[in-house]
Amino acid sequence: MASRLSFLRSALPVAAALIGLLLLWQLGAMLFDVPTYILPRPGAIVATAIEKAGLLGSGLWITSVEAVLGFFVGTLIGLAAAVLMILAPPLEVALIPLVIVINSVPSIAFVPLVLIWFGLGIGSKVAIGALAVSFVVLLNALAGLKRPEADAINLMRSFGASRLGILWRLQLPAAMPSIVTGLRVGLARSTIAVIVAEMMGAYAGIGQIIYQSTAQVDYLTVWAAVFVASLGSLVLYGVLVAIDRKLVWWR
Amino acid sequence: MLDKRAEGASGPAHLQLVNVWKRFGEGERQTVAVRNVDLAIQPGEFVTLIGPSGCGKSTLFNMIAGLLPPDPDGSVVFKGQPQQDGALLGKIAFMPQRDLLFPWRTVLDNATLALEVEGMSKKAARQKAEALFPEFGLKGFEKHYPQQLSGGMRQRVALMRTFLFERDLILLDEPFGALDALTRSMMQRWLLDIWAKHKRTVLFITHDIDEAIFLGDKVVVMTARPGTIKCEETITLPRPRDASVVTTQEFMAIKRKLLAIVEEESMKTFAAAGAA
Numbered sequence: 001m002a003s004r005l006s007f008l009r010s011a012l013p014v015a016a017a018l019i020g021l022l023l024l025w026q027l028g029a030m031l032f033d034v035p036t037y038i039l040p041r042p043g044a045i046v047a048t049a050i051e052k053a054g055l056l057g058s059g060l061w062i063t064s065v066e067a068v069l070g071f072f073v074g075t076l077i078g079l080a081a082a083v084l085m086i087l088a089p090p091l092e093v094a095l096i097p098l099v100i101v102i103n104s105v106p107s108i109a110f111v112p113l114v115l116i117w118f119g120l121g122i123g124s125k126v127a128i129g130a131l132a133v134s135f136v137v138l139l140n141a142l143a144g145l146k147r148p149e150a151d152a153i154n155l156m157r158s159f160g161a162s163r164l165g166i167l168w169r170l171q172l173p174a175a176m177p178s179i180v181t182g183l184r185v186g187l188a189r190s191t192i193a194v195i196v197a198e199m200m201g202a203y204a205g206i207g208q209i210i211y212q213s214t215a216q217v218d219y220l221t222v223w224a225a226v227f228v229a230s231l232g233s234l235v236l237y238g239v240l241v242a243i244d245r246k247l248v249w250w251r
Numbered sequence: 252m253l254d255k256r257a258e259g260a261s262g263p264a265h266l267q268l269v270n271v272w273k274r275f276g277e278g279e280r281q282t283v284a285v286r287n288v289d290l291a292i293q294p295g296e297f298v299t300l301i302g303p304s305g306c307g308k309s310t311l312f313n314m315i316a317g318l319l320p321p322d323p324d325g326s327v328v329f330k331g332q333p334q335q336d337g338a339l340l341g342k343i344a345f346m347p348q349r350d351l352l353f354p355w356r357t358v359l360d361n362a363t364l365a366l367e368v369e370g371m372s373k374k375a376a377r378q379k380a381e382a383l384f385p386e387f388g389l390k391g392f393e394k395h396y397p398q399q400l401s402g403g404m405r406q407r408v409a410l411m412r413t414f415l416f417e418r419d420l421i422l423l424d425e426p427f428g429a430l431d432a433l434t435r436s437m438m439q440r441w442l443l444d445i446w447a448k449h450k451r452t453v454l455f456i457t458h459d460i461d462e463a464i465f466l467g468d469k470v471v472v473m474t475a476r477p478g479t480i481k482c483e484e485t486i487t488l489p490r491p492r493d494a495s496v497v498t499t500q501e502f503m504a505i506k507r508k509l510l511a512i513v514e515e516e517s518m519k520t521f522a523a524a525g526a527a
Contacts, residue, residue: 152351156368158317165368
């Protein structure tokens, strides 16, 4: 009950601001008679979204599946790599420079290569999403796993804890806040990467709808697709906040 | 060869340090943290260790806990067996200076940490810990998180965690150092009660002379760095001791004597720091 109330209290101003903005946009566009291809009115965008609900819905579904799959695969790879590097420090010394180099190139730059390697279907989108996520998760998890001080590790050792016991009971929980930060950044990145990859080559998905509608000079559909994509990422963000609360309950 | 003290009236020592050294660094840069420490602790004894800050008390402690290997000159003998290469890990209940409670675990689950590490099931460990809560003055706080507790309570949780790791020898590194004077004296009396009931051997580090005398069967004084043992004073004050013991003539006499020794050592540290 109390949490529902606090949710309303934090969601209300956001919703009010959003509605205000849309109203301002609608009135402005009507007042200055802005042509549709430059800035369509929100009313028309919503009408298009409803009209093409079938197309947009199936596109959103495919994009979400790709982004979430890529997110999971990337998270698994990132976490596994971080744990391996903590257990075998030479691995970290050897690989981290490489990771930083690859991570400093926007993952979108790899889209053409990924399309060649994995084709135009879901595989290439999951791969690019995973690529976008794994490095952020790896770097954040690594920093988090190193957070416990020597004193705390020594305490565990004095209890006779093994290397894995220390990892499981001390380092992993201590790393949770920083891992969750990595997940949050990673999810945003994987969504972007997947949509861009769809625009560059795909059979379906929100990115592909945006690409095709642009080619057909159908700007209302482009805007409707962007609207739907924003709604989708809003939902994903909400899921992440819930994950944050679940994994970092002690804060 | 074992020191003569090992074969005292009460049989073999619980823990014995024979010519223990610890040096850090190499060549010119080498510093000696602990030199030539000989010490024997009998079963059931409460030994307090005082010395100026930075005298190597904690280094000595880490060696006894098995966290740090002593230099090859000497040895740590535990129940008659020389210990090497972290062999002491898991044999001694060690409580570091800071409570180091895990913020993601409830008070109850912090207390059971060592039991879980030993492989006891969560349920059994919790049952065992729950029985101790009233005695440690924590009843009703089982489901709280450490960050919701006061300093004195946190320290009691850390002590409970140490006691639940059932080893005969307990190492306590200035457990009450961060507490205010009132809480501290309460905790000291409480610790003596617990000790009397559970009959464990205790080695207790402190920099507070009153605390050392009040708690100990024996007070061991360390010198300034490089630390070694300056003298040992057997405390014959009758037990059980209550707060009034600190104002007795006997207590004062011991305190005057120890104070003179500790002051002398502290001045050395001070002078060394000034010269550097």
